[in-house]
Amino acid sequence: MLRRSAAVLSGIGGRVVSAVWRLGYASRFFALTLLSSGTSFRRIGLIIKEIYFTGVLSLIIILVSGLFVGMVLGLQGYETLQTYGSESALGVLVALSLVRELGPVVAALLFASRAGSAITAEIGLMKATEQLTAMEMMAIDPIARVVAPRFWAGVISMPLLAAMFSAMGVFGGYLVGVVLIGVDEGSFWSQMQSAVDVKEDVLNGVIKSFVFGIACTWIALLEGYDAPPTAEGVSGATTRTVVTSSLAVLALDFVLTALMFRGA
Amino acid sequence: MSAENLVEIDNVSFAYAQREVLKGINLNVPRGKVVAIMGGSGCGKTTLLRLIGGQIKSTKGEVRIDGQVMNDLDQEGLYRMRRRMGMLFQFGALFTDMSVFDNVAFQMREHTDLPEALIRDLVLMKLDAVGLRGARAFMPSELSGGMARRVALARAVALDPMLILYDEPFAGLDPISLGVIGNLIRRLNDALGLTSVVVTHDVRESLAIVDYVYFVSEGVIVAQGTPDEIRKSDKPFVHQFVHGEMDGPVPFHYPAPAYAAALRLKAGHA
Numbered sequence: 001m002l003r004r005s006a007a008v009l010s011g012i013g014g015r016v017v018s019a020v021w022r023l024g025y026a027s028r029f030f031a032l033t034l035l036s037s038g039t040s041f042r043r044i045g046l047i048i049k050e051i052y053f054t055g056v057l058s059l060i061i062i063l064v065s066g067l068f069v070g071m072v073l074g075l076q077g078y079e080t081l082q083t084y085g086s087e088s089a090l091g092v093l094v095a096l097s098l099v100r101e102l103g104p105v106v107a108a109l110l111f112a113s114r115a116g117s118a119i120t121a122e123i124g125l126m127k128a129t130e131q132l133t134a135m136e137m138m139a140i141d142p143i144a145r146v147v148a149p150r151f152w153a154g155v156i157s158m159p160l161l162a163a164m165f166s167a168m169g170v171f172g173g174y175l176v177g178v179v180l181i182g183v184d185e186g187s188f189w190s191q192m193q194s195a196v197d198v199k200e201d202v203l204n205g206v207i208k209s210f211v212f213g214i215a216c217t218w219i220a221l222l223e224g225y226d227a228p229p230t231a232e233g234v235s236g237a238t239t240r241t242v243v244t245s246s247l248a249v250l251a252l253d254f255v256l257t258a259l260m261f262r263g264a
Numbered sequence: 265m266s267a268e269n270l271v272e273i274d275n276v277s278f279a280y281a282q283r284e285v286l287k288g289i290n291l292n293v294p295r296g297k298v299v300a301i302m303g304g305s306g307c308g309k310t311t312l313l314r315l316i317g318g319q320i321k322s323t324k325g326e327v328r329i330d331g332q333v334m335n336d337l338d339q340e341g342l343y344r345m346r347r348r349m350g351m352l353f354q355f356g357a358l359f360t361d362m363s364v365f366d367n368v369a370f371q372m373r374e375h376t377d378l379p380e381a382l383i384r385d386l387v388l389m390k391l392d393a394v395g396l397r398g399a400r401a402f403m404p405s406e407l408s409g410g411m412a413r414r415v416a417l418a419r420a421v422a423l424d425p426m427l428i429l430y431d432e433p434f435a436g437l438d439p440i441s442l443g444v445i446g447n448l449i450r451r452l453n454d455a456l457g458l459t460s461v462v463v464t465h466d467v468r469e470s471l472a473i474v475d476y477v478y479f480v481s482e483g484v485i486v487a488q489g490t491p492d493e494i495r496k497s498d499k500p501f502v503h504q505f506v507h508g509e510m511d512g513p514v515p516f517h518y519p520a521p522a523y524a525a526a527l528r529l530k531a532g533h534a
Contacts, residue, residue: 130357137317137351138371139343145374 029222033151036144046149047156054115054150054217055157059164061114062107066098066165069106070172073097077173078181087183091192094173095166099196099205100261103166105253108212110165111158112245116220119150120241123224124234132225147225151217158213159206166205204260211252216245270295270427270459271316276325278311285311287483288325298453298460300470302505303480304514309463312480313429316461317351318342329427347375350420354432356412358404364391364415365400371422390418393455394448410441417448427459428452434466442466446473467506471495479505481514 040047077093123146126132132142170192177183196202220241227237271293278286285308293299301309314320315327318334327334329345337345358367368387372378378386391397394414404412413433420428433445450473453460464470471477471491479487479494479502487494487502494502504512520526 126360129355129360130353131359133319134351134353134357134359136319137346137349138374139346140371140374141343 025226026218026222029225030218032143033148033218033221036141037148037152039144040149040152046145047152050149050153051157054111054119054153055161058111058114058157058161061110062161062165063168065106065110066103066168067172069102069165070094070098070169070174071176072172073102073169074173074176074181078177078183087177088187089191089195090173090177090183091170091188092195094177095170095192095196096201098166098169098173099201101253101257103169104162104205104209104212105249107162107165108158108209108216108249109246111154111161111213112216112220112249113242115154115157116216116241116245117238119154119217119220120224120227120238121234123147123150123221124227124229124237127225127227128229128231128234147221151221154217154220155210155213158216159209162205162209162212204256207260208253208256211256212249215248215252219245219248268294270330271461272326272328273312273315274326274328276312276315276322276327278308278315278320278322278324285483286315286322289480289483289485291478291485293459293461294476295459296453296457297475298450298462298473300462300464300474300477301480302464302467302470302477304465304505307480308483309480310431313431313461313463316427317349317429318345347423348426350423350425350428352413352416352420352428352430352433354435355409356404356416358407358412358416358419360404362404363400364396364402364404364407367404367415368419368422370419375423386422387418390422391415393421393452394418395444408441410437410444413437413441413445414448417445417452421452421456421458424456425458427461430460430462430464432464433462434464434469442469446470449473467508471506 073094074090077090077097078087081087081089081093123132126146132146135142135145174188178185178188223237223241223244224234227233269292271291273289273291276286276289277284289308289312291301291312301312303309311320315322315334316329318337321335330348332341332345334342334345358364359370362370365387368390369383372383372386388397388400391400394417396411396414396418399407399411399415404415407415417433430449433449434442437445446469449460449462452458462470462474471494474491476490477488477494478485481501487497487499489497494506497503497506501513503509504514510516
């Protein structure tokens with residue numbers, strides 16, 4: 001009995017120690033990435049190349065998803081608003097939903113699945129095929145040369161992608177609400193313009209997507225860099241990137257929303 | 265330290281957690297020579313190469329390169345030392361997102377301020393030395409195993425290092441590529457005035473090109489000598505290794521309980 005209890009306690013202790021160790025490792029990795037960012041900014045081409053891979057190549061999925069989310073919002077919003085005779089507020093509903101919540105959150109989830117998984121797989125495979133070790137043996141720091149440019153590319157791309165997602169979503173809402181259903185175009189745009197505040201809504205949305213960009217890219221890079229150098233290791237790391245990033249985005253969204261929109 | 269030796273490994277031990285991989289190894293690599301470290305899989309020869317490259321630190325003893333104790337170097341010192349080394353990895357480790365040309369130019373662009381026109385000429389010279397000037401526009405995925413190894417060799421000598429480390433350079437190559445790589449290791453070493461350490465288990469190919477051989481088994485050096493001495497050696501381990509014998513000091517059977525007991529045979533049936 002005593003031995004079993006000791007084994008259970010030791011198991012719990014082991015997991016806690018391992019989780020704390022992992023958190024410490026992740027923090028050190030993050031700090032090292034920031035400290036090694038000098039090269040990336042001195043040679044801005046490194047970041048631009050990665051923005052193409054993480055940002056530009058994610059545009060299609062972001063734009064198409066934004067359009068459909070906006071169209072669905074238009075349909076659902078109209079159904080609810082017409083019950084109260086407030087169809088003219090459709091533009092406000094679509095814009096606020098997108099700018100405050102759906103834009104940053106859904107764009108971040110899509111970014112984690114598309115760009116995050118690609119970053120993890122690429123770095124994991126570079127590790128498995130000894131490319132990172134080769135770089136170290138050439139006296140080139142892989143954190144400065146490989147990790148940091150990808151980190152800043154992700155952080156820069158994320159708010160831009162979220163903005164494009166929201167813009168496309170508003171356009172989708174317009175297509176369904178104004179063009180298809182016939183809501184008055186003037187009130188759609190004017191109410192949206194008067195209700196959406198640049199600082200309260202747009203800026204907060206941008207801050208959210210910036211934080212999500214840091215979280216998603218950090219997780220993707222860490223998982224890739226720490227992946228066991230085997231096929232199973234890389235595939236497991238890629239899955240963990242998508243799962244952990246998605247959960248982190250949703251949890252951070254709750255915290256940020258609670259801080260930003262406290263019934264103001 | 266002897267000025268004659270570029271690499272000196274002095275009573276070095278190394279352990280991964282509780283498992284001791286190297287047990288008091290002594291080994292010297294004279295300047296300008298090609299030295300092979302041979303042994304079976306898992307004997308500790310790649311660990312030795314990693315110690316020389318400063319990727320890991322010995323738990324006991326000293327690894328000295330050009331008189332510098334590797335364990336004493338900080339990150340900056342280690343990187344300074346590595347700029348004077350080149351390494352050929354087992355499967356090339358070429359950067360898969362770069363062309364052959366960019367792979368060879370990589371270190372020149374990272375470590376020097378040379379104009380692009382000069383880098384182009386230098387890269388073409390290095391590629392010509394390995395016979396692949398015509399393949400400069402290829403991506404690594406378009407190369408055969410032997411070609412990838414040759415590009416990696418051109419990349420390893422890109423900055424004219426003093427020491428070049430080869431990790432299993434002959435693994436998985438066809439006979440022609442095998443001969444080409446062996447030849448290049450020798451020719452580049454002599455032409456560029458390098459010193460080379462070749463970790464391998466390929467007996468025939470390496471004995472044809474190296475100056476001296478160390479045999480490692482279970483973490484200790486069990487034999488050493490020139491290729492001729494090794495060929496003539498009557499030491500059981502060397503004999504088994506050189507002639508590829510199935511049984512000997514390295515047994516065919518992994519240690520196991522008695523066969524009859526494992527098959528649960530009663531006395532009289534075994």
